[in-house]
Amino acid sequence: MTSKTLLCLLVSLIPLTSFAQKSNKDKEEWQSLFNGKDLTGWDVKIAGHKVNDNYKNTFLVEDNMIRVNYKEYDKFTTEYGHMYYNKPYSHYKIRLQYRFTGNQVPGGASWNVRNSGIMLHSQSAASLGLDQDFPISLEMQYLGGLNAGERNTGNLCTPGTIVDIDGKLAEAHCINSTSKTYNGDQWVDAEAIVLGDSIVYHMIGGDTVLVYTNPRIGGGYVGKNHTFKDGKVGNEAEWIKKDNTKLGSGYIALQAESHPIDFRNIELLNLKGCMDPKATNYKSYYVAAENSTCTYKKK
Numbered sequence: 519m520t521s522k523t524l525l526c527l528l529v530s531l532i533p534l535t536s537f538a539q540k541s542n543k544d545k546e547e548w549q550s551l552f553n554g555k556d557l558t559g560w561d562v563k564i565a566g567h568k569v570n571d572n573y574k575n576t577f578l579v580e581d582n583m584i585r586v587n588y589k590e591y592d593k594f595t596t597e598y599g600h601m602y603y604n605k606p607y608s609h610y611k612i613r614l615q616y617r618f619t620g621n622q623v624p625g626g627a628s629w630n631v632r633n634s635g636i637m638l639h640s641q642s643a644a645s646l647g648l649d650q651d652f653p654i655s656l657e658m659q660y661l662g663g664l665n666a667g668e669r670n671t672g673n674l675c676t677p678g679t680i681v682d683i684d685g686k687l688a689e690a691h692c693i694n695s696t697s698k699t700y701n702g703d704q705w706v707d708a709e710a711i712v713l714g715d716s717i718v719y720h721m722i723g724g725d726t727v728l729v730y731t732n733p734r735i736g737g738g739y740v741g742k743n744h745t746f747k748d749g750k751v752g753n754e755a756e757w758i759k760k761d762n763t764k765l766g767s768g769y770i771a772l773q774a775e776s777h778p779i780d781f782r783n784i785e786l787l788n789l790k791g792c793m794d795p796k797a798t799n800y801k802s803y804y805v806a807a808e809n810s811t812c813t814y815k816k817k
């Protein structure tokens with residue numbers, strides 16, 4: 519090979535090398551929160567039961583799905599349950615698929631037919647009161663159609679929290695999205711983009727169906743007239759002291775409230791990380807800096 523040929527080869531490789539470096543910094547590194555085999559990495563908390571007492575196998579794994587299961591229940595009373603991923607996040611995207619199946623367990627409330635969701639910026643499983651129904655959190659509520667008119671999904675419910683919509687305090691405990699209705703047992707694609715204490719987007723089927731800002735603690739437990747004490751919230755006094763404080767991080771939880779539902783393909787893209795372009799683990803899509811995690815090539 520002549521020196522001229524070698525030079526031409528090296529020059530031709532420069533754009534490819536630059537492109538590879540650029541694409542690596544831009545490539546989204548989604549992580550699976552579910553291993554498809556068991557509940558490793560998740561903590562179960564069901565009202566009336568201690569942490570990780572998975573009462574009557576309410577949460578189980580089958581066919582690469584997390585299933586909310588009521589086969590062992592004769593009747594549902596107050597066993598509202600949630601399963602919490604064991605690491606908190608502040609800025610992230612989360613996406614998954616869900617489907618409602620079968621019939622509601624006897625004893626479940628009429629408003630809980632084909633009703634479930636995921637909790638964002640939630641308190642931890644360990645911090646809940648023994649009999650507490652719902653964690654203080656932002657619930658991305660999933661509702662299945664009942665073949666009787668419209669029933670939006672990807673809504674927002676606010677146990678112990680308040681938000682602003684269009685710059686104004688949203689008074690209602692639950693706020694409907696603009697999604698279409700999904701009847702039957704079909705899989706639905708759901709995603710949330712959560713940016714700390716600034717803004718949250720709910721997406722269904724690839725469409726943005728709800729946007730809200732300024733999430734914070736307050737507004738009672740389930741509305742102004744329902745207190746933390748009424749909700750049997752653990753450490754009630756401490757939560758009262760936090761009234762109107764910003765809610766910028768927390769845990770992610772899957773909900774169980776009397777109707778069977780399946781979850782699969784649960785993935786998270788962390789949007790907080792090293793924002794120094796000189797670092798080897800820099801990502802161009804990060805929106806919040808955590809530069810203590812930066813790594814560099816040794817000189």
